[in-house]
Amino acid sequence: MTMDLATKFGPSSRRLRLETLVRLRWVAVAGQLLTVILVAYWFDFSLPLMTCLGLVAALAAANALLSVAFPPTYRLEPVAAFAVLALDLFQMGALLFITGGLANPFAPLICIPVIISFASQPNRHSIALFVTALAFITLLAFTPFPLPWFEGRTPEVHPLLQLGMWSSIVSMMAFAAFYAYRVSQEATLLADALTATELILQREKHLHQLDGLAAAAAHELGTPLATISVVAKEMERELGQDERYREDVQLLRSQSERCRDILRRLTTLASEGEAHMREMPLSSLIEEVIAPHRELGIKVELIELSSRVGEPVGSRNPAILYGLGNLLENAVDYARSKVTVTVDHSPTSVTVAIEDDGVGFSPGVLQRIGEPYVTSRQGESRAGGLGLGLFIAKTLLERSGASLQFENGETLGSGARVVVQWPREFMEADTPL
Template sequence: MRNEAPNLPIGAVAAIATPEINAPPTRDATNRKNMVLLIQLRWIAVVGQIVTIAFVTFWFGIALPIMPMVGIICALVALNVGSHIWLRHRDDVGNRHLLIALMLDVVALTSELYLTGGASNPFTCLYLLQVTLGAVLLDARSSWSLVALTALSFIWLTIEYRPLALPHHHVSDPFSLHVTGMFVGFVLDAVLLVVFVTRINRNLRERDAKLADLRQHAVEQDHIIRMGLLASGAAHELGTPLASLSVILNDWRRMTAIAADPALADDFAEMEAAVQRCKSIVTDILVSAGQARGEGSAPTTLKVFLTTLVAEWSTARSARNLMFRNEFGSDPAIVSDVALKQAIVNVLDNAFEVSRDWVEFVTERDGDMLLLTISDRGPGFDPAILSQLGRPYQSSKGRPGGGLGLFLVVNVIRKLGGSVSAWNHRGRGATVRLSLPLSTLVIGEPSGD
């Protein structure tokens, strides 16, 4: 089974693949994820401050202003709890929200440093953590605002701070203690930077990948729309000459010389049938081009819809080796969708082209999903096609215009709320599965068996 040129009316797929004008824009969740990272970093800061206060107080015997520092820690905890609640009721997080969060962290760090020696505290290097995160997360103007705030905070700490009283019986060399603190602060700063910047970059890469997919999807949609307009225009232009041919052939068949010759009469009958077939194709394109799903559809049942489809397809292709099994169970009333019918026919054609001796078509139910599975015994899909299922011009034959079959099928099924999957068998052959929610087809509420 290979991805080949489609039998699906181009105009129909152009209309189906076109996104609705009023569809809501896709929200960028990257800033939301980054806000979650900042909240996690704040929890780490809370734990780190508690550990540092306990270590300095009980190990070095340094008298710290415990109550004010505990008050700052409680304020950070309250900020984090409030941030969690706030995020639950927000779908979008903007640059301004990230800037406010980072500024609050700078204020909290400045307050702790004010109580523990000011600018002489070796943990002033943690300002660089906030600045670096701001450079990665924020726009240029906000990043410079954060730089200005940290610089002013550092300058203020050189003027206003609460000095620490170091006990000489525990601290014989204050400079060595300061260097040790600088080393601990450097290691902590470096570790947090690597951990959180790496995770932020991962979020940004995911966002860029989504944007690339959206751009590719827009290009594909534009391509299909152009194809639909071209097909619709061609259908209008072909309508008049086909009608003229039909009238002329009908008049010629009434001529005595032609009616008296059986062989010539048979030829004219075949010509008339061919013209009628062309007129039917043109009519399908004109009816389908630009219409939304549901127009031109008719109520039927799932069993009748599939049985009729299989019978028409087998007759038109003279295919006697199609194995059709309806394992759905019940027979719900559905809307006969022209685009869905053409999508199924297109997959059947692709399977029949590479596996004329055996094609299997199975209908199943999985909860509220309709599964349409088509298998063959052909050479299977190329790995490149499977990895980019539904992309245009992914064909193994390399003929001009090829590779649109599964591309159009995927767009039709996605528009109907479903999905398309494909895989190769271990031995020989491949399978394509169309998964559709019953709610898009069934008349009324679908009920489980």
């Protein structure tokens, strides 16, 4: 289920909000307009003023049109976002082309649409925009328009310096785009994994609340069913000797009694089992975690280092059950023949260690545990690799107050070991988890 969630909420499902682009473009309009006015009137440099103002006005008009045509919350499809960013690229490229090309100190700003695209759009659109920007940067090196400068002076840029400027802008654009892409990818994966974590935790809580729903259903259905039972008894007394109705009346009464028995069992489950379902000692919690994994062909050995007398009694926390269960399932997947679960408690702490006799964590995985979608150990498992489930388990356990330590055995290939430790007060019944 978690991998389906990751697919559903992955990077391809993200949409760039139009309002974000609109605000950024107004900043660009203001900056370009201020720069053109300062160069033309403050420094009194010669430049194609009307053409520059026309390009700035075109960007402002396109921005105003988008603001009027779409609501602020509208999110752009990838193709539409590519078109908007390409328009920004063309406008900036044209403005730089008529004001000195690569000699213009503002030439690196042409990278901005590409960086935005790599941070928010699918790769195919971003790469297309990168190639377009690369063509524009190359074209800027051959512009016939000089850099606006003092009257009577024409700054000359050596071709080697032009090449250096071209190389620096292209390399900056490539590095910044890749960096934005990686940061965006990691943030998206983390957000998707946390979403899956919340959904799984909610599912566990809903399952835990089914006993209350059963009690409510039994209470609501009890009164009408009792009425049906009374009427069935009266009908049996009056029509029990009539061959035409005897079997039907007996069937009606027997089925009503069966329904009452079912509701009685549901009521008993909800009332008598409520206490042990809501609160359980540490030993019972560990046994509930281990039980589903005893029949999988791998021996699961439980070692209790401290006595059950005085063990902590805490609330039945779905987050702890799921987290420990996932860690144990992973250990069973990679074990050769045996998994050891060691439990210890003291007046200040509760410790659970899960150790298998497999090949252990590879150095690369050991360094990245805690990130979503870490997908391999040193060897192959029987039921899949380390993936989103381990991230979810770690997140849930840490939210319950635990600290986790992942390590390998003392010798090479002696298995993996996970130590989970809580402050004792986090495992007591009077502490909300």
